[in-house]
Amino acid sequence: MGAWYIESGPEADVVISSRVRLARNFSNYPFPFRMTKEQEKKVLAEATDAVLNGNSAISKDFVFVDIQTLNPIERQIMVEKHLVSPQLAEGQRTSGALVSRDEKISIMVNEEDHLRIQCLFPGFQIEKAWDLCNKLDTLLEERIDMAFDSHFGYLTCCPTNIGTGIRASAMLHLPALMMTGYIRSILEACSKMGVAVRGLYGENTEASGNMFQISNQVTLGQDEEEIIAGITNITSQIIEQERMLRNELYKQNPFRFEDKVQRSLGALKHSRIMSSEEAMKLLSDVRLGVDMGIIKNINGETLNEIILVSQSASLQKSVGKQLTPDERDIKRAELIRNKLKLAD
Amino acid sequence: MGAWYIESGPEADVVISSRVRLARNFSNYPFPFRMTKEQEKKVLAEATDAVLNGNSAISKDFVFVDIQTLNPIERQIMVEKHLVSPQLAEGQRTSGALVSRDEKISIMVNEEDHLRIQCLFPGFQIEKAWDLCNKLDTLLEERIDMAFDSHFGYLTCCPTNIGTGIRASAMLHLPALMMTGYIRSILEACSKMGVAVRGLYGENTEASGNMFQISNQVTLGQDEEEIIAGITNITSQIIEQERMLRNELYKQNPFRFEDKVQRSLGALKHSRIMSSEEAMKLLSDVRLGVDMGIIKNINGETLNEIILVSQSASLQKSVGKQLTPDERDIKRAELIRNKLKLAD
Numbered sequence: 210m211g212a213w214y215i216e217s218g219p220e221a222d223v224v225i226s227s228r229v230r231l232a233r234n235f236s237n238y239p240f241p242f243r244m245t246k247e248q249e250k251k252v253l254a255e256a257t258d259a260v261l262n263g264n265s266a267i268s269k270d271f272v273f274v275d276i277q278t279l280n281p282i283e284r285q286i287m288v289e290k291h292l293v294s295p296q297l298a299e300g301q302r303t304s305g306a307l308v309s310r311d312e313k314i315s316i317m318v319n320e321e322d323h324l325r326i327q328c329l330f331p332g333f334q335i336e337k338a339w340d341l342c343n344k345l346d347t348l349l350e351e352r353i354d355m356a357f358d359s360h361f362g363y364l365t366c367c368p369t370n371i372g373t374g375i376r377a378s379a380m381l382h383l384p385a386l387m388m389t390g391y392i393r394s395i396l397e398a399c400s401k402m403g404v405a406v407r408g409l410y411g412e413n414t415e416a417s418g419n420m421f422q423i424s425n426q427v428t429l430g431q432d433e434e435e436i437i438a439g440i441t442n443i444t445s446q447i448i449e450q451e452r453m454l455r456n457e458l459y460k461q462n463p464f465r466f467e468d469k470v471q472r473s474l475g476a477l478k479h480s481r482i483m484s485s486e487e488a489m490k491l492l493s494d495v496r497l498g499v500d501m502g503i504i505k506n507i508n509g510e511t512l513n514e515i516i517l518v519s520q521s522a523s524l525q526k527s528v529g530k531q532l533t534p535d536e537r538d539i540k541r542a543e544l545i546r547n548k549l550k551l552a553d
Numbered sequence: 554m555g556a557w558y559i560e561s562g563p564e565a566d567v568v569i570s571s572r573v574r575l576a577r578n579f580s581n582y583p584f585p586f587r588m589t590k591e592q593e594k595k596v597l598a599e600a601t602d603a604v605l606n607g608n609s610a611i612s613k614d615f616v617f618v619d620i621q622t623l624n625p626i627e628r629q630i631m632v633e634k635h636l637v638s639p640q641l642a643e644g645q646r647t648s649g650a651l652v653s654r655d656e657k658i659s660i661m662v663n664e665e666d667h668l669r670i671q672c673l674f675p676g677f678q679i680e681k682a683w684d685l686c687n688k689l690d691t692l693l694e695e696r697i698d699m700a701f702d703s704h705f706g707y708l709t710c711c712p713t714n715i716g717t718g719i720r721a722s723a724m725l726h727l728p729a730l731m732m733t734g735y736i737r738s739i740l741e742a743c744s745k746m747g748v749a750v751r752g753l754y755g756e757n758t759e760a761s762g763n764m765f766q767i768s769n770q771v772t773l774g775q776d777e778e779e780i781i782a783g784i785t786n787i788t789s790q791i792i793e794q795e796r797m798l799r800n801e802l803y804k805q806n807p808f809r810f811e812d813k814v815q816r817s818l819g820a821l822k823h824s825r826i827m828s829s830e831e832a833m834k835l836l837s838d839v840r841l842g843v844d845m846g847i848i849k850n851i852n853g854e855t856l857n858e859i860i861l862v863s864q865s866a867s868l869q870k871s872v873g874k875q876l877t878p879d880e881r882d883i884k885r886a887e888l889i890r891n892k893l894k895l896a897d
Contacts, residue, residue: 464883468825479819481812539808 212290212312214513218332221509222500223448225380225420228291229338229437230327231346232365232374234356240366241302241319249303249319256318259352260307267348271307271314276300282531285522291329293317314345321366322374324349331510333444335377339437342375362429372429377440381447384419384497385454392421395447403427404443418489418516423447459501470498474507478549482535483542488519507552515548556634556656558857562676565853566844567792569724569764572635573682573781574671575690576709576718578700584710585646585663593647593663600662603696604651611692615651615658620644626875629866635673637661658689665710666718668693675854677788679721683781686719706773716773721784725791728763728841729798736765739791747771748787762833762860767791803845814842818851822893826879827886832863855896859889 213226234240235255238248260271276284276293277300284298292315293306304319317325326345328338349355356364362372370376386392399406407422423443425436459466473494477483483491496512498504517523519541525532528540557570578584579599582592604615620628620637621644628642636659637650648663661669670689672682693699700708706716714720730736743750751766767787769780803810817838821827827835840856842848861867863885869876872884 464825468886471823471825472820475819475823476816478823479815481808481815542812 213329213331214517215510216331217508217510218330218334220333220448221331223381223383223451224333224444225382225509225513226291226329226331227333227335227338227377227379228327228329229335229342229375229377230325231342232322232363232370232376233324233326233346233349233353234364234366235323236354236356238323241321241323242366244302244319246303252323253303253305253318255353256316256324256349257305257307259349260316263348263352267309267345270309270311271316272310274306274308276304276306282522282525286520286526289517289520289522291315294320294325296320314341316345322370324353331513333379333448335379335437335441335444339375339377339433343433365428369426370428373431373433373436375428375433375436376424377437378422378424379440379444381421381423381444381451382419382493382496382500383421383447383451384493385451385458386447387419388458389454391450391454395450399423399443402439402443404440417486418493420489420493455497455501466501467498467503470494470501470503474498474504474549477545479546480542482538483545484538485519485521485541488541488545489516492516507549511548511552515545518548519544557673557675558861559854560675561852561854562674562678564677564792565675567725567727567795568677568788569726569853569857570635570673570675571677571679571682571721571723572671572673573679573686573719573721574669575686576666576707576714576720577668577670577690577693577697578708578710579667580698580700582667585665585667586710588646588663590647596667597647597649597662599697600660600668600693601649601651603693604660607692607696611653611689614653614655615660616654618650618652620648620650626866626869630864630870633861633864633866638664638669640664658685660689666714668697675857677723677792679723679781679785679788683719683721683777687777713770714772717775717777717780719772719777719780720768721781722766722768723784723788725765725767725788725795726763726837726840726844727765727791727795728837729795729802730791731763732802733798735794735798739794743767743787746783746787748784761830762837764833764837799841799845810845811842811847814838814845814847818842818848818893821889823890824886826882827889828882829863829865829885832885832889833860836860851893851896855892859892862892863888 235252238244238252257273261268261273276297284300287293288295288298290312292308292312294317297304297306297317297320302319307316313329315327326342328341330338358364363374365371365374383392386395396406403426405424405426408417408420425440473491477491477495492512492515495504495507496509499507499509521537524537524540524544527544532540579596582588582596601617605612605617620641628644631637632639632642634656636652636656638661641648641650641661641664646663651660657673659671670686672685674682702708707718709715709718727736730739740750747770749768749770752761752764769784817835821835821839836856836859839848839851840853843851843853865881868881868884868888871888876884
């Protein structure tokens with residue numbers, strides 16, 4: 210499959226994934242929230258045609274996912290895989306997603322904007338994600354006339370995206386900054402520099418399992434390269450601080466440190482009932498142990514996969530039916546045990 | 554070695570061990586607390602001679618342990634193995650113990666009484682322990698003139714032992730009675746029937762890891778067979794109640810039950826620092842899991858051995874030096890991990 214979450218990336222001890230997305234709109238249609246059903250269908254058809262029948266070498270790598278034909282569990286899985294937004298999954302409009310087979314690229318059609326081009330890579334690869342987004346944008350512009358203003362730049366439905374329409378983000382695992390409380394100064398500094406901090410599933414989600422997504426807030430007045438450089442620079446600084454604190458915490462009491470990560474691994478390997486929240490917390494400890502070289506027979510990619518497959522919808526898909534919250538907690542524990550047994 | 558704790562016994566799901574001890578005194582010497590050093594030496598020599606040079610077939614199975622020649626760690630190990638009492642280990646008198654090679658028999662000399670003959674068996678074997686004690690007593694009486702009064706029976710230093718001089722006890726693992734709170738009614742019933750309840754290391758110790766020692770309080774006015782029958786009968790009733798409650802607790806929520814015992818096993822297998830108290834608590838959960846057939850690759854004898862080797866003195870002996878409390882907790886965790894790895 211080669212999906213991003215089962216591939217290793219650079220600086221993966223702190224950066225789980227890097228993502229760039231571009232917001233684009235057709236010049237000859239109103240923004241999605243003002244479109245008629247007819248216009249929605251036309252935009253979806255034109256976008257799909259531009260991707261699947263373009264001259265590009267990558268066209269044949271894409272699959273069209275028709276949101277309307279998916280059941281609730283399948284839609285939720287798309288969200289859990291970060292392939293579509295929760296809003297798109299709701300399916301209130303005629304919408305869809307063009308997804309690359311390796312799940313690194315997803316182009317949402319008729320979300321808040323006509324097009325949301327997203328590239329997602331494992332580890333610290335914001336630059337690479339931007340390059341790919343940029344190439345896709347160029348290819349699409351060959352067949353689609355995008356809404357562009359010579360003064361403002363790309364026009365988007367929400368003014369916060371106007372200009373470059375770019376959002377570059379990195380998903381960071383910051384257990385040491387959390388444990389020591391230094392995360393507060395990081396959050397303050399980010400806010401001053403126009404960098405937003407969110408949880409694992411984007412806007413309005415809480416930081417779960419010490420995972421933080423940082424991204425640019427400003428899309429206007431800077432060009433794409435400057436925005437990418439800014440996020441890259443801040444991410445590098447956070448990586449350094451997190452690593453320094455991890456080493457300090459370890460040195461302060463190696464046995465206590467190892468005890469914590471190993472016990473969390475023990476709980477994951479032995480539990481019979483596990484909530485999503487507890488799993489995220491324990492997986493964070495284990496990831497820290499893996500990254501510090503304390504836990505040797507498990508890798509970060511396995512942990513990424515476990516996070517993914519232990520989300521509600523993935524769990525329900527794996528058993529082929531809806532589950533009560535209690536049944537999910539039992540299935541989650543079983544699935545985690547099995548994945549860790551395989552990793553042993 | 555064939556020591557009691559690495560052998561399985563009947564009803565071992567509830568009864569860890571059964572013990573009978575007889576208090577006996579030489580008729581021609583004052584009680585130990587009134588003896589001169591010279592008399593202490595004579596009693597020790599005569600008792601040792603009676604055991605090691607008797608005509609009995611078992612004589613050659615005994616080893617004489619001279620308390621005075623042991624260092625503090627070695628003395629403490631004798632206590633942890635239940636071979637001698639803490640008082641004897643203190644070594645304030647010229648004292649010793651005659652211990653059988655399988656550690657099932659220990660005859661303390663110059664403890665509170667001149668002789669304390671103890672037999673310890675795994676599981677529910679009070680009757681068997683009594684038979685062996687009785688045989689040993691008969692053999693010793695062939696060579697030693699015991700202090701005996703035709704009205705009172707055997708004379709002992711403390712009036713609570715006078716008459717039969719017998720104390721029969723069973724070490725019980727009662728997690729379900731504890732969890733449900735029913736242990737309170739058991740304790741009340743025992744107290745009404747003249748049965749004492751104590752912790753793992755006898756008088757004045759607290760119940761640790763849900764281990765309770767029950768024993769007869771009365772030694773006068775009943776013959777030995779009646780006392781043994783009484784303790785056997787009460788033990789049988791407690792076994793039934795404990796088993797019934799275990800099954801009820803399991804049926805109420807099998808996943809929650811399995812989750813608890815498996816997580817405790819996970820903590821024992823993964824921790825890097827573990828206090829004695831926590832170890833006892835977790836080992837109790839695991840023992841319950843083993844006895845309920847939930848944990849299959851570990852047996853009760855391994856758990857008995859772990860309790861023993863993770864006591865302070867045994868830990869210190871295993872590394873050949875004194876350890877700080879923190880070092881002990883680290884060594885304990887390591888030792889438990891290794892024992893459970895071997896059991897896997």
